[in-house]
Amino acid sequence: MTAPDINSPAEQERYERGLEVLATVDGGSAPAVMDSLADVAPALAHHIVAFGFGDIYARPGLDPKQRQLVTLGILTALGGCEPQLEVHLKTALNVGLTPTEIVESLTHAAGYCGFPRALNAVTVAKKVFAERDLLPIAT
Amino acid sequence: MTAPDINSPAEQERYERGLEVLATVDGGSAPAVMDSLADVAPALAHHIVAFGFGDIYARPGLDPKQRQLVTLGILTALGGCEPQLEVHLKTALNVGLTPTEIVESLTHAAGYCGFPRALNAVTVAKKVFAERDLLPIAT
Amino acid sequence: MTAPDINSPAEQERYERGLEVLATVDGGSAPAVMDSLADVAPALAHHIVAFGFGDIYARPGLDPKQRQLVTLGILTALGGCEPQLEVHLKTALNVGLTPTEIVESLTHAAGYCGFPRALNAVTVAKKVFAERDLLPIAT
Amino acid sequence: MTAPDINSPAEQERYERGLEVLATVDGGSAPAVMDSLADVAPALAHHIVAFGFGDIYARPGLDPKQRQLVTLGILTALGGCEPQLEVHLKTALNVGLTPTEIVESLTHAAGYCGFPRALNAVTVAKKVFAERDLLPIAT
Amino acid sequence: MTAPDINSPAEQERYERGLEVLATVDGGSAPAVMDSLADVAPALAHHIVAFGFGDIYARPGLDPKQRQLVTLGILTALGGCEPQLEVHLKTALNVGLTPTEIVESLTHAAGYCGFPRALNAVTVAKKVFAERDLLPIAT
Amino acid sequence: MTAPDINSPAEQERYERGLEVLATVDGGSAPAVMDSLADVAPALAHHIVAFGFGDIYARPGLDPKQRQLVTLGILTALGGCEPQLEVHLKTALNVGLTPTEIVESLTHAAGYCGFPRALNAVTVAKKVFAERDLLPIAT
Numbered sequence: 020m021t022a023p024d025i026n027s028p029a030e031q032e033r034y035e036r037g038l039e040v041l042a043t044v045d046g047g048s049a050p051a052v053m054d055s056l057a058d059v060a061p062a063l064a065h066h067i068v069a070f071g072f073g074d075i076y077a078r079p080g081l082d083p084k085q086r087q088l089v090t091l092g093i094l095t096a097l098g099g100c101e102p103q104l105e106v107h108l109k110t111a112l113n114v115g116l117t118p119t120e121i122v123e124s125l126t127h128a129a130g131y132c133g134f135p136r137a138l139n140a141v142t143v144a145k146k147v148f149a150e151r152d153l154l155p156i157a158t
Numbered sequence: 159m160t161a162p163d164i165n166s167p168a169e170q171e172r173y174e175r176g177l178e179v180l181a182t183v184d185g186g187s188a189p190a191v192m193d194s195l196a197d198v199a200p201a202l203a204h205h206i207v208a209f210g211f212g213d214i215y216a217r218p219g220l221d222p223k224q225r226q227l228v229t230l231g232i233l234t235a236l237g238g239c240e241p242q243l244e245v246h247l248k249t250a251l252n253v254g255l256t257p258t259e260i261v262e263s264l265t266h267a268a269g270y271c272g273f274p275r276a277l278n279a280v281t282v283a284k285k286v287f288a289e290r291d292l293l294p295i296a297t
Numbered sequence: 298m299t300a301p302d303i304n305s306p307a308e309q310e311r312y313e314r315g316l317e318v319l320a321t322v323d324g325g326s327a328p329a330v331m332d333s334l335a336d337v338a339p340a341l342a343h344h345i346v347a348f349g350f351g352d353i354y355a356r357p358g359l360d361p362k363q364r365q366l367v368t369l370g371i372l373t374a375l376g377g378c379e380p381q382l383e384v385h386l387k388t389a390l391n392v393g394l395t396p397t398e399i400v401e402s403l404t405h406a407a408g409y410c411g412f413p414r415a416l417n418a419v420t421v422a423k424k425v426f427a428e429r430d431l432l433p434i435a436t
Numbered sequence: 437m438t439a440p441d442i443n444s445p446a447e448q449e450r451y452e453r454g455l456e457v458l459a460t461v462d463g464g465s466a467p468a469v470m471d472s473l474a475d476v477a478p479a480l481a482h483h484i485v486a487f488g489f490g491d492i493y494a495r496p497g498l499d500p501k502q503r504q505l506v507t508l509g510i511l512t513a514l515g516g517c518e519p520q521l522e523v524h525l526k527t528a529l530n531v532g533l534t535p536t537e538i539v540e541s542l543t544h545a546a547g548y549c550g551f552p553r554a555l556n557a558v559t560v561a562k563k564v565f566a567e568r569d570l571l572p573i574a575t
Numbered sequence: 576m577t578a579p580d581i582n583s584p585a586e587q588e589r590y591e592r593g594l595e596v597l598a599t600v601d602g603g604s605a606p607a608v609m610d611s612l613a614d615v616a617p618a619l620a621h622h623i624v625a626f627g628f629g630d631i632y633a634r635p636g637l638d639p640k641q642r643q644l645v646t647l648g649i650l651t652a653l654g655g656c657e658p659q660l661e662v663h664l665k666t667a668l669n670v671g672l673t674p675t676e677i678v679e680s681l682t683h684a685a686g687y688c689g690f691p692r693a694l695n696a697v698t699v700a701k702k703v704f705a706e707r708d709l710l711p712i713a714t
Numbered sequence: 715m716t717a718p719d720i721n722s723p724a725e726q727e728r729y730e731r732g733l734e735v736l737a738t739v740d741g742g743s744a745p746a747v748m749d750s751l752a753d754v755a756p757a758l759a760h761h762i763v764a765f766g767f768g769d770i771y772a773r774p775g776l777d778p779k780q781r782q783l784v785t786l787g788i789l790t791a792l793g794g795c796e797p798q799l800e801v802h803l804k805t806a807l808n809v810g811l812t813p814t815e816i817v818e819s820l821t822h823a824a825g826y827c828g829f830p831r832a833l834n835a836v837t838v839a840k841k842v843f844a845e846r847d848l849l850p851i852a853t
Contacts, residue, residue, distance in 0.1 A: 020317045022355040024256070029307075039298045051832065058850035059840040062356065063821045068830050070348050071269045077300040079264030080297070080339065085227055089263045092231025093270040094830065099516035099794035101832040102837075123219030124228045126480045130210045131232040132689040134484050135511065135520040138469065142519075145476040154473035159456045161494040170447075178437045191694065198701040201495065202682045206690050209487050211624035216439040217479065231692065238377035238655035241698075242691040265341045272827040273345050274372065274381040277330065281380075284337040294336035307439040322827025349825045355729070358818030363783055367819045371826040377655035402776030402784045404619045408766045409788040412623050413650065413659040416608065420658075423615040433614035436775070488686045497679030497714070502644055506680045509648025510687040516794035540636030541645045543758045547627045548649040551762050552789065552798040555747065559797075562754040572753035575636070576734045578772040585724075593717045617771065626765050633717040634757065 025065040034065055037073030044083050045106075046074070046113045052106065083114035091124050095140040096132040104140060108147040118156040119147055164204040173204055176212030183215070183222050185252045186243075191245065222253035230263050234279040235271040245281060247286045256286055257295040298327045303343040312343055315351030322354070322361050322380055323384075324391045330384065361392035369402050373418040374410040382418060396434040442482040451482055452564040453488030460491070461500050462523075463530045469523065500531035508541050512557040521557060525564045535565055535573040581621040590621055593629030600632070600639055601662075602669045608662065639670035647680050651696040652688040660696060664703045674704055674712040716741065720760040729760055732768030739771070739778050740801075741808045778809035790835040791827040801833055803842045813843055813851040819847050 032071050056064035076086060083125045087110060111121050121144060129137035148154050161272035162169050191288060226249060233243045250260050260283060267277035287293050301308050334342035354364060365388060372382045389399050399422060407415035426432050440447050473481035493503060504527060511521045528538050538561060546554035565571050579586050612620035632642060643666060650660045667677050677700060685693035704710050718725050731810060751759035789799045804845060806816050816839060824832035843849050 020314065020321065020355055021357060022352050023314075036298065036301075043298065044634055055840070056833075056836065059843060060817050060821055060836045061831075061853055063817075063824060063832060063836060066348070066352060066821075067833075069827060070344070070352070073571070074300050074344060075266060075269055077298055078262065078265070079299060080258050081266065085224075085259065085263070086177040086266055088224055088227040089266055090229040090270060092228040093235040093267055093828075096232040097271060097793060097830065098514060098829075099834065102829040103833065107734070119219050120224070122477050122480075124224070125216065126477055126483075127214060127220065127225055127228055127265070127478060128232055130214055131229060132236060133311070133510075133514070133516040133687045133692075134480075134488060135514065135687060136689075137694075138473075138484075138520065139478060139516065141473065141477045141480060145472070148476060158478055159453065159460065160496060161491050162453075162521055174609070175437065175440075182437065193706060194701070195694075195697065198704060199678050199682055199697045200714055202678075202690075202693060202697060205487070205491060205682075205685070205696075209483070209491070213483060213487070216437055218438060232689075236654060236691065237375060238695065239691040240515050242694065254774055261338050261341075262331060265338055265344075265685060268341060268344070268826045268828075270830060272371075272831075273341075273349060273830075274375065274377075274378040276341060276346075277381065278377065280334065280338045284333070287337060294307075297339055309822055320446060353822060354823055356818065358814050358819070359822065363780075363815070363819070366780055366783040367787040367822055368826060369793040370784040371823055374788040374791040375827060376653060397775050398780070400616050400619075401773065402780070404616055404622075404773070405770060405776065405781055405784055406788055407619060407622070408551055408770055409785060410625060410792060411548045411553075411649075411653075412547075412619075413653065413656040414550075415619060416612075416623075416659065417614065417655065419616045419619060423611070426615060436617055456806050462853075487601070492683060492686055495679065495682070497675050498683065502641075502676070502680070503683055504646040505641055505644040506683055507687060509645040510652040510684055513652040514688060515651040536636050537641070539758075540634065543634070543755055544631060544637065544642055544645055545649055546758060546761070547631055548646060549653060550788075550792070551758075551766060552792065552795040554758060555751075555762075555798065558751065558755045558758060562750070562765065565754060568750060575756055576731065576739065576772055576792050577774060578733075592718075594805065599715065613821050621796060622765070622769060626761070626769070630765070632762060633715055 025062055030065065030069065033069040033073050036077070037068035038070040040077045041068060044110050044114050046109075052102070081091070084111075086117050087111040087114055087116055088124055089141070091121065092128060095125060095128045095136055098136050098139065101139065101143050106141045107146060108144050112147070112151065112153075118144075118153045121158060122156055122158075164201055169204065169208065172212050174207040175216070176207035176210070178205060179211040179216045183249050183253050185248075191241070223250075223255050225254055226250040226253055227263055230260065230279070231267060233268045234264060234275055237275050237278065240282050241279065243282045244286060247283050251286070251290065251292075257283075257292045258297060261295055261297075303340055308343065308347065311347040314355070315346035315349070318350040318355045319346060322388050322392050330380070333358075338383050362389075362394050365389040365392055365394055366402055369399065369418070370406060373403060373406045374412050376417065379417065379421050382421045383425060386422050390421055390425070390429065390431075396431045397423075397436065400434055401436075442479055443525055447471050447482065447486065450486040450490050450515050453494070454485035454488070457489040457494045458485060458525075461527050461531050463526075469519070478498045483488045493496060501528075504528040504531055504533055508538065508557070509545060512545045512553055514543060515553050515556065518556065518560050529564070529568065529570075536575060539573055539575075581618055582613040586621065586625065589625040589629050592633070593624035593627070596633045597624060600666050600670050608658070622637075640667075640672050643667040643670055643672055644680055647696070649683060651681060651684045651692055653693050654695065657695065657699050660699045661703060664700055668703070668707065674709045676713065678712055678714075691701065720757055725764065726759065728764040728768050731772070732763035732766070735767040735772045736763060739805050739809050741804075747797070779806075779811050782806040782809055782811055783819055786835070787814065787823060790820060790823045790831055793831050793834065796834065796838050800836045800842060803839050807842070807846065808846075813848045814853060817851055817853075
């Protein structure tokens with residue numbers, strides 16, 4: 020019993036479904052990180068898309084804004100996930116969370132995982148907001 | 159320069175304000191955990207209420223359902239916070255998140271902090287849902 | 298674009314494949330934890346089996362003993378995953394790691410994630426070994 | 437019931453008190469990190485000062501050297517908090533911990549959270565000590 | 576090149592030295608946890624004593640009270656280390672930290688690693704203090 | 715009772731033994747990180763070599779490839795240990811793990827500690843593989 024070939028038609032179909040979900044939340048371009056995995060960890064890239072987006076993100080039960088709030092909480096708490104936090108902060112904006120809601124989420128996080136983790140997340144948010152000319156945010 | 163006495167009128171006012179916020183989200187009874195701190199860490203209990211609820215939770219920018227989604231993400235990712243997760247799962251229900259939304263949040267978390275952390279959180283959720291006769295949840 | 302129904306034929310086939318993989322490493326009985334999720338988080342249970350075992354564990358590139366060594370390292374480092382560590386210590390024995398190799402892995406871990414995490418893992422290992430009459434282990 | 441406006445007189449008074457505490461331990465200049473938050477997360481900056489320093493740091497019960505030892509332990513164990521560790525290593529020196537005491541704390545940490553976390557903390561300490569011409573440290 | 580036998584005279588001497596250090600801080604009885612490791616992970620037990628106490632704890636540069644402050648910070652931040660935290664809270668009392676200093680350390684920790692981790696640590700502290708009739712603590 | 719002087723003959727002998735072990739797995743040159751510690755944390759450097767390699771790594775019970783699998787699992791799960799992960803990915807190659815086995819370990823890790831931690835580890839692996847002209851890896 021071995022895992023399905025990620026290049027099989029069935030897996031490619033799962034992958035395509037994930038890509039479509041990803042496109043609806045990341046603004047139409049698959050994150051560059053996926054491409055960068057092609058020569059080193061193609062199976063990981065495949066499953067992030069096929070499983071992470073196609074199987075999980077696309078599930079009913081939570082809308083994309085809710086999913087991003089949970090995700091921001093997780094990535095802030097984990098720490099050391101600045102590259103992923105940057106991707107998900109952009110996604111958060113793409114799906115309609117306002118900069119104010121995003122910053123409020125990170126400020127809220129301080130009580131649960133401490134000021135240092137919250138500060139690190141806000142530093143990434145500032146970079147993302149600056150790139151989109153969203154500073155200063157309304158408070 | 160020393161910190162204000164937590165029994166000063168100004169601090170008691172801050173505490174009362176936090177308690178009012180807490181009462182609106184926890185169903186009217188301050189968590190028993192606050193009482194249990196009285197003889198060992200009264201300042202910690204004071205600041206959880208005065209700062210955590212009075213200063214942060216009561217801020218505009220996110221509604222209570224959104225705050226609970228962020229909090230569930232954080233507590234799931236941290237791990238080892240089962241007592242606090244239990245309190246916040248109850249709060250999540252109190253502020254109007256459905257069991258389906260809660261479980262979907264924890265299922266979503268698996269991709270970001272792994273299956274073990276998600277499983278531990280679901281185990282606590284099952285206990286909370288069972289106490290409120292909410293099982294099986296709709297999916 | 299929504300996620301596939303976990304009860305669809307295609308997903309059930311993925312699930313069955315995962316169950317077969319799981320059966321080869323856990324000694325023939327799916328962990329009770331899967332059953333306990335049925336009324337609270339069936340999608341999480343589905344994906345642990347379909348994705349975790351069917352898509353990942355069954356991949357070539359590492360044999361089961363190697364996968365368990367990586368897994369023991371991760372669960373020891375994460376901390377707070379004692380229930381999952383217990384399952385995976387049993388799996389480690391099932392796939393042929395010796396008690397000595399397992400304990401050596403946890404002793405090795407002390408240098409990388411500290412004595413407390415290693416001690417907690419060893420405490421679970423002692424329980425698993427005792428249930429299988431494997432104490433004292435050879436050193 | 438909403439949180440107090442951080443620009444209200446009462447909150448500004450709390451903030452000023454926190455700034456005074458901060459000034460006594462950071463050498464007279466509020467960390468630049470506070471300024472960098474002004475356009476993105478002013479409430480977070482406010483509460484780090486008003487709560488973190490005014491309400492907590494200024495409490496009796498521990499002197500600043502003791503507080504910094506606890507803080508160094510926490511930041512080393514958390515990992516991924518190098519910017520905050522740099523600030524707190526400088527504070528540690530400011531309040532009178534010697535380089536030897538600081539390094540001994542990080543060496544001590546290795547047994548509890550592993551060599552990698554201790555190494556990352558020492559790397560930051562080396563940078564801070566070098567800027568102050570404190571290398572080599574006495575051992 | 577293999578590691579020295581932990582039963583060799585040189586290693587036994589290192590172990591004895593660690594035991595002596597341990598005895599000075601834990602009140603004269605080696606923690607029961609060491610004995611519990613004898614049939615499952617004797618090398619881990621050996622090195623906790625020989626390395627952790629004989630090589631590190633006994634170093635100059637920090638006194639035992641300072642070491643315990645660092646250790647409390649680390650164990651609080653790590654989470655999931657309640658058994659080790661209990662041992663080290665007792666050690667903290669043994670070496671002369673007051674209950675007030677200990678609780679202040681855990682209250683201080685809240686700002687750096689969040690209220691949930693601080694609450695879990697205080698829960699263990701309350702148990703330890705109760706066993707020694709130290710409640711309520713002076714604040 | 716004080717810790718042994720790390721410059722004593724007995725400790726230097728322990729250090730030399732550790733260096734020999736280190737040389738067999740890191741390709742003959744002690745990592746530069748050890749040298750960089752000389753003026754700031756020589757005792758930490760000493761014990762990483764004497765204890766980490768001389769006492770632990772050199773123990774029987776696991777071969778070097780097995781130790782590296784456990785280590786990769788731990789460092790991936792901890793997060794924020796990219797410098798140490800880079801060293802240990804090189805060691806993994808040196809002791810005979812193939813790039814495919816290494817990437818499979820990191821892909822496997824995703825299910826246990828989440829995609830973000832796995833992605834960060836793969837990013838470091840890609841850098842190490844590129845330096846050794848090992849891309850694209852076989853899958």
